[in-house]
Amino acid sequence: KNEVEQSPQNLTAQEGEFITINCSYSVGISALHWLQQHPGGGIVSLFMLSSGKKKHGRLIATINIQEKHSSLHITASHPRDSAVYICAVSQGNLIFGKGTKLSVKP
Amino acid sequence: DGGITQSPKYLFRKEGQNVTLSCEQNLNHDAMYWYRQDPGQGLRLIYYSQIVNDFQKGDIAEGYSVSREKKESFPLTVTSAQKNPTAFYLCASSLGTSAYNEQFFGPGTRLTVL
Numbered sequence: 337k338n339e340v341e342q343s344p345q346n347l348t349a350q351e352g353e354f355i356t357i358n359c360s361y362s363v364g365i366s367a368l369h370w371l372q373q374h375p376g377g378g379i380v381s382l383f384m385l386s387s388g389k390k391k392h393g394r395l396i397a398t399i400n401i402q403e404k405h406s407s408l409h410i411t412a413s414h415p416r417d418s419a420v421y422i423c424a425v426s427q428g429n430l431i432f433g434k435g436t437k438l439s440v441k442p
Numbered sequence: 443d444g445g446i447t448q449s450p451k452y453l454f455r456k457e458g459q460n461v462t463l464s465c466e467q468n469l470n471h472d473a474m475y476w477y478r479q480d481p482g483q484g485l486r487l488i489y490y491s492q493i494v495n496d497f498q499k500g501d502i503a504e505g506y507s508v509s510r511e512k513k514e515s516f517p518l519t520v521t522s523a524q525k526n527p528t529a530f531y532l533c534a535s536s537l538g539t540s541a542y543n544e545q546f547f548g549p550g551t552r553l554t555v556l
Contacts, residue, residue, distance in 0.1 A: 366542065376549070377530060384544055
């Protein structure tokens with residue numbers, strides 16, 4: 337069983353929709369990271385959180401430490417949000433989920 | 443501009459040849475990492491370095507070697523002992539190896555072994 341599970345694996349949405357990507361983990365962690373990988377392959381860090389909720393623009397990330405679960409929400413989605421979103425947990429080194437491929441159609 | 447660079451973006455090699463992937467950062471970060479990404483799989487750690495002249499094996503170090511002679515540079519050599527070298531390779535760096543340190547990623551090198 338993977339230590340970090342993401343769902344869904346693939347997600348197609350219409351522009352403007354509210355999107356949720358989920359991440360569950362089975363190990364004790366110090367922090368959880370959400371990353372975005374664009375089609376060209378480059379990865380950028382979106383959030384690092386160890387409790388509660390963070391917001392940046394249209395992106396919101398939440399974590400429930402007791403339930404070992406995190407969600408990434410995108411409000412008013414746009415085609416430029418199309419990317420692979422990766423959840424990673426940190427016990428020192430990062431353990432990565434397989435990613436959720438998001439496609440937002442105009 | 444501060445950042446992390448990898449070269450080349452695409453690399454083709456014949457089976458049995460060693461190949462070295464470049465990774466350079468000007469962020470003054472102490473820690474550097476090499477990851478491998480295969481289709482349908484999460485990133486996997488190959489090697490990491492917390493400080494100059496020191497490095498540790500990650501989860502899939504077999505068939506790979508690294509050096510850290512300078513703070514800015516962390517080259518990865520894919521040797522002929524690596525059974526399935528075709529993959530996307532990502533380099534990253536961070537201030538330190540604390541769980542709370544953000545990692546900054548390079549653009550990646552796609553290696554194809556023919």
